[in-house]
Structure formats: C-alpha cells, structure tokens
Amino acid sequence: MSENKNLLLEIKDLTIHYVTESGRVHAVEGLNLELAPGETLGFVGETGAGKTTTALGIMRLLPMPPAKIISGDILFEGESLLSKNESQMRAIRGGKIAMIFQDPMTSLDPVVPVIEQIAEMVELHQKGTKADALKRAGDMLELVGIPRERGVAYPHQFSGGMKQRVVIAIALACDPTLLIADEPTTALDVTIQAQVLELMHELKEKFKTAMIMITHDLGIVAEMCDKVAIMYAGRVVEYGTTAMIYNHRLHPYTEGLFNSLPDLESEQEELKVIHGLMPDPTNLPSGCCFHPRCPYATEDCSKSAPAMAEVAPGHFVACPVRVAELKNN
Amino acid sequence: MAELNVTETQLRKQRGPFAEVMHRLSKSPLAMFGLGFIFLLVFCAVFANWLAPYPFAKQNLLHMFELPSAKYWLGTDEFGRDILSRLIFGARVSLQVGFIAVGISLIVGGLLGAFAGFYGGTLDNMIMRVMDVLLAIPQTLLAIAIAAALGPGLYNLMIAVGISAVPNYARIVRGSVLSIRGMEYVEAARAVGSSDLRIILRHIIPNSMAPIIVQSTLGVASAILNAAGLSFIGLGIQPPNPEWGAMLSGGRQYIRDFPHLTLYPGLAIMLTILALNFLGDGLRDALDPKLKR
Numbered sequence: 001m002s003e004n005k006n007l008l009l010e011i012k013d014l015t016i017h018y019v020t021e022s023g024r025v026h027a028v029e030g031l032n033l034e035l036a037p038g039e040t041l042g043f044v045g046e047t048g049a050g051k052t053t054t055a056l057g058i059m060r061l062l063p064m065p066p067a068k069i070i071s072g073d074i075l076f077e078g079e080s081l082l083s084k085n086e087s088q089m090r091a092i093r094g095g096k097i098a099m100i101f102q103d104p105m106t107s108l109d110p111v112v113p114v115i116e117q118i119a120e121m122v123e124l125h126q127k128g129t130k131a132d133a134l135k136r137a138g139d140m141l142e143l144v145g146i147p148r149e150r151g152v153a154y155p156h157q158f159s160g161g162m163k164q165r166v167v168i169a170i171a172l173a174c175d176p177t178l179l180i181a182d183e184p185t186t187a188l189d190v191t192i193q194a195q196v197l198e199l200m201h202e203l204k205e206k207f208k209t210a211m212i213m214i215t216h217d218l219g220i221v222a223e224m225c226d227k228v229a230i231m232y233a234g235r236v237v238e239y240g241t242t243a244m245i246y247n248h249r250l251h252p253y254t255e256g257l258f259n260s261l262p263d264l265e266s267e268q269e270e271l272k273v274i275h276g277l278m279p280d281p282t283n284l285p286s287g288c289c290f291h292p293r294c295p296y297a298t299e300d301c302s303k304s305a306p307a308m309a310e311v312a313p314g315h316f317v318a319c320p321v322r323v324a325e326l327k328n329n
Numbered sequence: 330m331a332e333l334n335v336t337e338t339q340l341r342k343q344r345g346p347f348a349e350v351m352h353r354l355s356k357s358p359l360a361m362f363g364l365g366f367i368f369l370l371v372f373c374a375v376f377a378n379w380l381a382p383y384p385f386a387k388q389n390l391l392h393m394f395e396l397p398s399a400k401y402w403l404g405t406d407e408f409g410r411d412i413l414s415r416l417i418f419g420a421r422v423s424l425q426v427g428f429i430a431v432g433i434s435l436i437v438g439g440l441l442g443a444f445a446g447f448y449g450g451t452l453d454n455m456i457m458r459v460m461d462v463l464l465a466i467p468q469t470l471l472a473i474a475i476a477a478a479l480g481p482g483l484y485n486l487m488i489a490v491g492i493s494a495v496p497n498y499a500r501i502v503r504g505s506v507l508s509i510r511g512m513e514y515v516e517a518a519r520a521v522g523s524s525d526l527r528i529i530l531r532h533i534i535p536n537s538m539a540p541i542i543v544q545s546t547l548g549v550a551s552a553i554l555n556a557a558g559l560s561f562i563g564l565g566i567q568p569p570n571p572e573w574g575a576m577l578s579g580g581r582q583y584i585r586d587f588p589h590l591t592l593y594p595g596l597a598i599m600l601t602i603l604a605l606n607f608l609g610d611g612l613r614d615a616l617d618p619k620l621k622r
Contacts, residue, residue, distance in 0.1 A: 061519055094521035101520070106513040111535045120531070121521045170521065 007075075008210050009035040009058070009178060014072035016050075016057055019065060023282030027053040029234040031072070032308070035210050035227075037177065042221035042242065043214040044257070045231030046278055051214045053234075055180045058212075059099055060089050076178070095125040098171035100181040104163035104188075108155040114166045115141065115151025118173050125174040140169040144199060161192035165199065172203055179204070179211045185220065197224065218261060222246060230254045233279055233289040239308075240315035250317040250326065252294045288319070296321045353615035360611020366604035374421040381414035386569040394587045404589045406580060412589070415571035416597050422572045423601065426487050426556040427549040433491025434552075435545055438498025445499070446506030447529070457503065460496040468493050472555055476564040486565045490555045494548060501544050505537035512536075539616035546609035550602040557598055573598050 011033040018025035028050040035041050043051045056062045058074055060081060074081045076097065084092070093099075101107040108117060118137035123130065138148035144165040155163055164184065171179055184200065185193040201224055204211055213224055221228055221242060228245045230238040230253065238251040249255055256274035276293035279285055285292050291301035298321055306318040317323055354360050373380055382402070389409035397404045403412040441460070445453040463471065472493040479485035509515065510533065518528050557574025559565040566572035568579070573594040580590030 059520055061516065090522040090524060092522070093519070099517075099520040101513055101517055103513060107517040109514045109518070109532050109536065112531075120518075120523070124522050167517075170517075 006036065007034050008037045008039075008077060009033070009212075010075040011054075011058075012073045012075070014054070014057065014074060015070040016053055016062065017068050017070050019068050020282075025281045026234050026284055027067070027281065028057065031234075031236055033229060033236070033239075035178070035212065037210055038208045039227065040204065040211040040213060040225045042225035042228040043212055043231060044216060044218065044221055044228060046216065048278055048281060049231040050234040051231055052182055054231075055099065055182055055212065055214055058180065059093055059097060060084070061093075091125070094121055094176070095174050096176055097178045097180065098174070098176040100164075100167055100171050100179065100184045102183040102186055104160060104167045107167055108163055110155055113152050113154055114158065115148070118151075118166065118170050121170050121173045136173060137169075140173050141166070143172075143203070144169045160188055161196060164188060164192075164196050168196070168200060168203065172207060172209070175207055176209060179209045180214070181211060182214045183216075184213075185215075185217075200224070218257065230257070233281065233284055235289065235318065236308075236316075237290065237318045238316065240312070244312060244315040248312070248315070250311060250315075250322045251319045252296050252322065253290050256293075350612070350615045354611050357611040357614065359607040360615070363604040363606070363608030363611065366600065367608060370420050370424060370601060370604075373417050374424050377417045377421055381411075381417045383411040383414045385415050385418040385571045386410065387414075394583065394590075396587075396589060403593050404587075406576070406590050407583060410569075412576075412593050415576060416573070416593060419571040419573045419576065419594070419597070422483065422566055422570065423553050423556065423598075426483070426490060427553040427605075429487045430490035430494070430552040430556065431545050431548045433487065434494040434498050434548065435541070437492070438495040438500075439502045439541065441495070442499035442502030442504075443506050446503040447510060447533075449507075453503075456499065460499045463493075463496045464500075469555060469558060472559060473562070473564060476559050481564050481567055483566060483570075486556055486559060489559065489564075490552045493555070494552065497548070498541075498544065501540055502537065505540050506533060509533050509536045539613075542616060543609050543613040546605055546612055550605035550609070553605075554598065554602055 011031055014028055014031040015026075016028040018027055031050075031054060033041070043054070045051050053062065053067070057067075057069065058076075058081065062069075069082065076092070081089070081092070108114065112120075115134060115137045118140050119130070119133040122128075122133040122136045126133070126136070138151060141148050141151050146162060146165055146169075150158075155166070158166065164187075168184075181200065185196055188196060197220060200211075203209070211224075213220065215221060225242050228238075228240065228242050229236045230245070230251065232253045238245060238249065238254045245254065246258075249258060253274070259272040260274060262271060274293055279289055279292070285302065287300075287302040287304055288294070288297075288306045291297040294301065296319075301321065306320050308316045308318050309320070309323045310316050311323055311326060354364070387410060389405065391409065392401065392405050393407060393409045395401050395405040395409075401411050401413070403416065406412055406415070441456050445456040466474075472489045475492055476485060476489035479489060515528055515532055518532050523531070556565055557572070557577070560572045560574035561578040563578070566575050568575065576594040577591050577598075580587070580594070584591050
C-alpha cells in the first residue's frame with residue numbers, strides 16, 4: 001500500500017488468535033489497514049468476521065488469554081500501540097482513541113448520573129477541577145442535544161437513543177483523534193438510528209475526528225464512510241474508497257453482500273443470499289476461506305491463500321480469479 | 330459559571346443516592362415502621378440507664394412473679410426483677426450482637442467474596458470450596474460449636490454468630506462482583522482509560538451494594554435470633570446480665586403459671602426481627618435503581 005507520512009493509524013499484518021481448549025480461533029489474519037486523520041473507514045462483515053476483535057485489539061482491550069496477538073503491529077500517530085505499557089495505554093484510551101459500544105443500554109453505569117459519567121472521562125484525561133469537568137460534561141450533553149439539566153438523571157431514566165447520545169458525548173468529551181464505533185446503531189430502531197448517525201456525522205466533521213465504523217449495514221457505510229474494508233473470516237477481502245466498492249466491487253463476497261440487499265425498485269419474492277454458512281473459525285477452509293461458498297471458485301482457490309492485488313489506485317481485492325477476469329476484459 | 334453551579338448543587342441536593350433511597354423508602358409504610366422501631370430500640374439501648382425504671386439486676390424477692398401493674402409495667406420475674414428494665418437493657422446486648430456480628434461476617438465474608446469474584450480461577454475455587462464446607466454445616470450448629478469452643482460471653486457470642494454467617498456474605502458478594510465484572514459498562518470504563526482500582530471503587534462496589542445492604546439488614550435479624558438461641562441454651566450472655574434469649578430461657582420453667590416471663594422477651598425478639606425484615610424488604614425495593622414510581 002502507498003507510503004503516506006501523515007497516517008493516523010496503520011495496522012500492519014495483524015494476526016490475532018484466540019487460544020482455547022477447543023481449538024485455535026483465527027479471529028484476525030494478516031490484516032492491513034491505513035487511516036488518515038479525519039477519515040472514516042467502514043468495517044463491514046458478518047458476525048464473527050473479526051471486526052470487533054480488531055477494534056478491541058487497537059484499544060488493547062482484548063482479554064488475554066485467551067486472545068493472543070501472533071504477529072503484526074498497530075501504529076498510532078507513528079508509535080506502536082503494542083509496545084506501550086498499561087499506564088501509557090490508559091492515557092490513550094479515551095484521550096486519543098475513544099470507543100462507542102454496541103449497546104447503549106448496558107454500556108452506561110446504572111448507579112452514576114450521566115453527567116458524572118461524562119465528567120469521569122474528562123477528569124481522567126484533562127487537568128482541572130471537578131467543576132471544570134462537570135462544565136465540560138454539560139457542554140457535551142448540550143452538543144448531543146440533551147439539555148444539561150437532564151444530566152443529573154440516571155441512565156434508566158433515558159431512552160435508548162438518548163443513552164447512545166450520552167455514550168457519544170462520553171466518547172467525544174476529550175477530543176479524541178480516532179473514534180471506534182462498534183455497531184453504534186444496531187440496538188436502536190430505524191428512526192433513532194438515522195438521528196444518531198446524523199449526529200455522529202455532524203460531530204465528526206466538527207471535531208475532525210477519524211472514525212472506524214464497524215457495521216453490517218451497507219447503507220450506513222454509504223452514508224458515512226470514505227473508505228470501506230470488507231472482512232471475511234478474519235481477513236480483509238476487499239478494500240477501497242466507498243465509491244470504488246459500491247460501483248466497481250470485485251470480490252465475490254462483496255458481491256454477495258450487495259446482492260443480498262433487497263432492491264427497492266424491483267419486486268423480489270426472495271432475498272438473494274450467499275449460500276452456505278460462515279466457516280468454523282477454529283477450522284478454516286484451505287486456501288481462500290470463501291471458496292466453499294464462492295460461485296467463481298476454481299481448483300486453485302482451495303490451494304493457496306489469495307494475495308491482495310491493487311486493481312485501481314487504492315482499490316485492493318484478494319481474489320485472483322476476479323482480478324484475472326478484469327485484466328482479460 | 331452560574332449555570333454550572335446549578336448543575337452541581339442539583340447533583341448533590343436533588344439526587345444524592347442516600348436521599349434518593351430514603352425518599353423511596355419513605356413511601357413504604359412497612360419499611361418506615363421497621364426503621365422507626367429500630368430507631369426506638371437504638372434510643373432505648375443508648376439511654377437505658379435513664380429510661381429503665383429499675384436497675385436490671387435489682388432483685389426484690391417480695392415481688393416475685395408479679396403481673397404487669399402500674400409499679401412494674403411488664404411485671405417481675407422469678408427473682409422479682411423488673412421485666413421492662415431488663416428488656417430495655419437487653420436491647421443493648423441484642424443490638425450490639427446483631428450489628429457487630431453482621432459487621433464481622435460482612436468484613437470477612439465480603440473481602441473473601443470480593444477477592445474470589447474479582448480474581449477468579451484457583452483463588453476463587455479455594456475460597457469458595459472452604460465456604461461450601463462451612464455452608465454444609467447448619468448455621469446454628471456451627472455457631473454452637475464456635476461458641477462452645479470459645480466459651481460463653483458477649484464478645485465470643487458476637488464472634489460465633491459472625492463467623493457462622495461468613496459463607497452467606499462471601500457468596501453474595503462474590504456473586505454480585507462476578508456479575509458486575511462482566512458488564513459492558515465495566516469494559517466501557519476500561520475503554521475510557523480507567524484503572525482497575527478506579528473501576529472497582531467507582532463502578533463495581535457501588536453497583537454491588539444493593540444486595541449486600543439488603544442481606545446485611547436481614548442478617549442483623551438472624552444474628553439477633555441466633556444470639557438469642559445461643560443464650561437460651563446457656564452459651565451466650567451469662568446471668569445476671571439481661572439478654573432476651575436468656576430471659577426466655579430463665580422464664581421457661583414457669584411458662585404454665587406465669588407466661589408473662591416469656592411473653593415479653595419473646596415479643597421483643599419477634600418485633601425486632603419483624604421490623605428488620607420489613608426494613609430489609611423495603612430497602613431491597615428502594616435500592617433498585619430501575620424501579621420507577
């Protein structure tokens with residue numbers, strides 16, 4: 001991939017396994033990613049594709065054991081996160097890299113008023129008195145559209161959408177340079193989803209925060225992301241700008257994902273699905289992991305793991321079959 | 330800044346956790362009765378010297394087995410001692426035993442349980458298997474055994490009753506620490522950069538308080554009952570010191586002819602236990618943050 005000096009986040013050949021009694025789970029295999037400041041990267045894939053593992057890996061929050069980082073490196077602002085000690089990591093978590101969890105219902109402490117939970121973040125990372133922290137927390141609440149007077153309420157007195165707003169306020173309270181959003185809207189209903197996404201988009205623009213958006217909703221990606229990485233069984237199978245992926249998708253898995261979206265215009269009796277199931281991560285197929293489900297599969301696919309090939313500047317695909325097809329045309 | 334001050338005062342005044350719980354508790358008449366009764370008992374115990382009409386050990390052999398009268402409100406016992414005075418002084422012993430014994434079991438059991446829950450693994454296994462062994466012995470029997478080994482007396486009584494209840498507290502504390510340790514907000518707290526200690530102090534302990542407070546309140550009741558039981562069989566407070574269980578024990582020979590000897594201490598025990606149980610139940614509801622009224 002292209003050499004770029006001012007990258008915010010660079011993941012090189014990251015491999016994470018979960019070593020359990022029932023076998024070794026290949027959660028992430030040889031993952032390469034780059035993210036420039038202010039950019040939004042969509043992380044798309046099925047449940048179990050390794051999206052959350054990657055995110056937790058960046059935060060160094062993986063439970064170890066059973067998780068084990070086998071190889072690779074994560075560079076953040078040019079420094080390796082993997083070689084930081086625990087107290088350095090604590091300063092980075094929240095201060096530089098913030099995370100929004102999937103379920104706002106459970107990611108707020110039920111016995112602490114929300115404004116104090118926001119203030120806790122500020123207290124941990126910024127100098128100043130408790131009063132300063134509370135003021136900042138109040139400002140953040142207003143910013144996400146909740147009157148500051150409501151800050152004295154407890155999480156159970158808030159609706160799901162409001163809770164997610166609070167979670168966003170916590171995440172952005174210390175002006176992080178990178179925000180990792182792990183399926184931030186999955187637990188919300190569609191109308192609230194739209195509101196929350198709009199809010200995130202707005203704040204991201206305002207604070208110039210880079211973002212990794214983990215989702216399985218391709219609609220969200222189209223709306224929010226500059227770049228997309230499609231993950232399958234722990235590997236990135238296709239990577240490029242959102243326009244490239246949406247208009248010139250190549251990898252059969254990406255194609256399958258898009259085909260399984262219901263079309264608004266045509267009448268469809270059935271969803272077009274990708275046949276088969278996600279492979280057992282303790283026992284992945286040989287060669288290309290997708291070959292048992294792939295309509296384009298050839299004999300070679302089961303033999304050697306596909307390499308990433310750059311089909312257009314910044315557009316990478318890990319499927320030799322489709323790349324060869326493209327070249328022949 | 331003015332705006333900010335409003336927020337801060339509101340935070341303290343309006344939603345102080347203690348005030349909030351008290352507010353909710355006040356809506357339960359039974360719990361308020363319990364709380365009132367406990368306060369009354371504490372008042373009696375503290376000011377026993379002034380409240381009791383007679384010294385607890387003063388015998389008046391001319392007035393043995395007297396029925397309640399204006400002179401002796403609740404009558405006299407087999408040595409002519411005023412039963413009301415003895416009940417008031419007995420409250421001292423019962424409350425002391427109840428609260429201190431629970432304090433002992435809470436500290437010992439709570440620490441063991443918290444360690445077991447937070448660190449898990451072998452330590453958890455070791456602690457909890459010992460607790461299981463203790464739980465396999467009936468609590469009263471265990472208390473009797475400890476009291477018999479230590480000998481009678483107020484402090485030994487507290488220790489015996491306290492130790493015998495340790496496994497209950499260890500299990501409850503471990504359970505709540507274990508369930509809270511796995512909550513997403515603990516992970517979220519890690520993700521904002523909180524240290525282990527901060528997570529324990531700010532998130533795990535406050536969240537595990539509710540069941541512990543409830544169990545302790547109910548535990549005081551069973552500790553008092555246990556202590557009364559030990560005194561009844563002669564392993565607790567020794568005469569002439571007044572203790573409700575010991576008074577029951579002393580009066581039991583005369584129960585056919587003079588039931589008031591056992592009636593009043595029995596009532597005192599019963600009412601105290603009832604009050605503590607009402608309070609415990611009320612607290613259980615009041616401490617549930619999800620309860621909306």
